[in-house]
Amino acid sequence: MGLPKNNNETKEMAQSLIREIDRLITKPVRLMEVCGTHTVAIFRAGIRQLLPPQVDLVSGPGCPVCVTPDEYIDKAIAYASRKDVILTTFGDMLRVPGSTSSLGEVKATGADIRVVYSPLESLTIAAQNPHKKIIFLAVGFETTAPTAAATVLATKKQNLTNLFLLSAHKIVPPALKVLLADPAVKIDGFLLPGHVCAITGERPFDFLPKTYHMPAVVAGFEPLDILRTIYRLAKQIHDDRPAVENEYKWIVKPDGNPAARQILSEVYEPTDAVWRGIGTIPDSGLQMKDQYSAFDAQVVLPMVTKTIAKKTACRCGEVLRGIIKPTACQLFGKDCVPEHPIGACMVSVEGSCAAWYKYGSGRYTYGT
């Protein structure tokens, strides 16, 4: 499972799954891949153009960079502009437009911003720069939050007093509830985010079939995993028997990763959070508990920033909720392109708009 097979075998398996999907789905359906990594994997394997026309895939709110609001970027910029601060961040955040600038632009004017691949790299930077305050931009879902929590615990253990987190971690299930409560959102099934479920397990998504009669399958990231997931969704739709199924069993255990969740709940507690394009969602964010507030940048180094509401024709909000496809936005591919993004969905490589732009805007066909 999941491992690349020889090409013919892979191709034949793919074709038989696609035939089955076509047989099972008789009227148009919209399936949402929640996770940005799936959006990219679907494009990279050319899955969209292989699916029968009645099966439509729409991207969801599962790109952490895309749902990070302007206010957060503005605050990060304010911190980065301080002479006593070194900001550490995942590379994707650099180009996200805030209300007036981006981290990439302030970096170009001399702000000390360093790209890391793990928050734990910030520990080394903090130890090497005792006279600076190191602030890590803690964004991401259940997947990355445990590492951020582990960084806090390590900071404490190493008696470092100069490493802080600017936390904007989010959790996925509350966002799906908000989507399903919105009548404009039309979804017939979910490809659940495999990496998130590896931490949370399957249970937090039980409400999908129970409350919303919604098919849901935990998906892996190889092309055949994704096709098998779509096949299982098709079968649930066809049989009208929604359930949470797991198509990524060798990674996702039913109760996820209890050790990671324990670290997470040691440091963090749920809080309301603002999602770009969606608004405030109750209990959808993570904030550091009081006993760890010494590592919370917003507590230790409070900064007041003013976010100027921008007026653009950007429709990221509707894209993030799967209401429109990126190509329906009038800015897409014209004023808003990856090298000059207007909305956050065009910034991250896993953003819906960026992925649609990069991979030929939907059902790409070669030779036309």
Next chain:
Amino acid sequence: MEHEKICLAHGSGGKLSQELVEQIILPAFGNPLLNELHDGASVNMAGTNVAFTTDSYVVKPLFFAGGNIGKLAVCGTVNDLAMTGAVPRYLSVGLILEEGFPMDDLRKIVESMRLAAKEANVLIVTGDTKVVNKGAADGIFINTAGIGDIIPGSHISPKCVKSGCDVIISGYIGDHATTIMAGRHELVLPATLQSDCAPLSGLVQQMLKVVPQIAALRDPTRGGVAATLNEIAEQSKTGILLQENAIPVRAEVQGVCEILGFDPLYLANEGKMLVFADAKYTETLLDVMHKHPYGKDACVIGKVTNESIGQVGLQTNIGGIRIVDMPIGGQIPRIC
């Protein structure tokens, strides 16, 4: 958002680099020779066709598995000359050193340059050294320029690439960038993986001797195979269709790419080349390449077509086709 300041992505070989060249460099310096935008210029001096090129090296870390900034500086320029169909002859070396740089490191770097020049059969005939204040450079930056004479009978140009050409890669892709990234992020890699940094001029000479009809050669450095193929598709007004299962990627490289979220097609190589030649020459070329240490894993990865002009497509393992676009750049700065 227009860029009022230089960003790292302007130096990454992708779309923003192109923009910089088109908006700032070409309006100032444009002439028929420069406008070719090849790895090196072909100029005629006293009746001889000479290839001329220059490149600067700012790689970080300075030392990495399989090489260092010095080896890179010699191989990079040698390869740029080789890709124009020239025999590299003479190099210049400019060193920009930061105050406080360890003399011992400089000795190691210079020794690697000596060895690489010896292997590539080039002489370093002129040079310059500058020292800047601490903080004004990052240890050492190196510029090299080189000249060579174009192998008679060869005519290497993207404009010679036509539908019906095969696309050959000389070996595994992404080794250099993966090694650098792993070094920078302290990922422990198997000792088998190292930068592919190597001078390709010897191999190119053997190939051109047997098949002077080679249409184009390119070393897929910054921006990787994806950027290079997009440039060729655009310049030759053709389409290119790759076969995913034919592209040689080491398991270690694939693994690191999955961890860090990169696509091997976009990773820099420093000892690989893409060869474009009519399919009837493919077998002969592969025979020659397979006998050379820097071409032993050479294989066909795709075809030049007259469909989807200016685009690069990739047929995936499950039978779908996706587009391989020009990278914007900026994901991995200071790779060379």
